[in-house]
């Protein structure tokens with residue numbers, strides 16, 4: 001049985017009402033564009049979840065329920081519920097039970113939501129392909145650890161470091177690295193990207209995926225990260241527009257507004273791509289204010 005089938009069968013068993021969504025996800029015309037990545041992500045998920053796969057499916061269902069409540073709030077109020085990082089920290093990042101279930105759910109969404117898989121595909125084929133050999137790599141908010149593990153496995157890094165604000169997230173990242181056979185030398189640090197970092201280190205490649213929308217002041221965080229980037233270094237940024245979630249603070253409403261924001265921080269955008277929510281075209285997602293993931297590869301101007 002393919003890894004995709006093994007994961008999706010387990011989810012359907014735990015949550016039969018989700019079968020229609022899953023079938024739609026894997027029946028899209030564009031799936032052939034990244035089916036190799038879907039299979040790779042599914043295989044990683046099977047290794048990471050092991051015999052606990054049913055629990056992860058339950059956590060995924062729980063996470064979707066929480067996101068649905070935020071979706072209802074967003075449709076009614078046209079803004080996200082939380083307005084400060086402090087609230088998100090108290091409610092979520094500093095709540096180990098909530099956080100570990102949330103990260104488990106997010107792990108499964110990397111396969112089950114086409115926009116998430118498409119982002120990983122882009123990261124793999126465009127960003128990791130583009131960074132220079134022997135890169136010194138820094139990732140912010142690695143969470144489930146899939147991006148960090150793929151970067152580590154690329155064979156292009158001479159050093160790897162990651163910072164995350166949540167201890168539960170760091171435990172999930174460590175589990176991913178250990179299970180997927182990463183080197184012991186990867187430095188995981190409990191750190192808040194919004195607090196200017198005392199590090200003397202410089203990095204050739206920096207990754208910040210699905211983190212900026214969690215911050216009060218994403219511009220300050222991006223500018224602070226730019227101070228630790230080498231002048232020719234590359235940054236990979238991924239954010240979802242119109243994407244209500246329990247810990248999302250900063251709302252960008254269109255991909256264009258986000259790209260302008262990145263440029264206004266002093267970055268030159270070298271490449272970008274948009275990936276709409278599962279089951280929708282980009283046009284539909286734009287018209288209905290649905291989630292669109294926006295990926296950017298940039299360097300300092």
Ligand SMILES: C[S@@+](CC[C@H](N)C(=O)[O-])C[C@H]1O[C@@H](n2cnc3c(N)ncnc32)[C@H](O)[C@@H]1O
Nearest residue numbers: 141142143164165166169191192193209210214
């Ligand atoms: C939505 S998850 C993203 C996981 C993964 N990077 C991805 O793209 O799927 C957000 C991660 O960022 C971390 N995070 C949130 N705010 C942060 C901050 N201020 N500094 C560092 N990490 C943060 C969270 O703990 C969590 O692990």
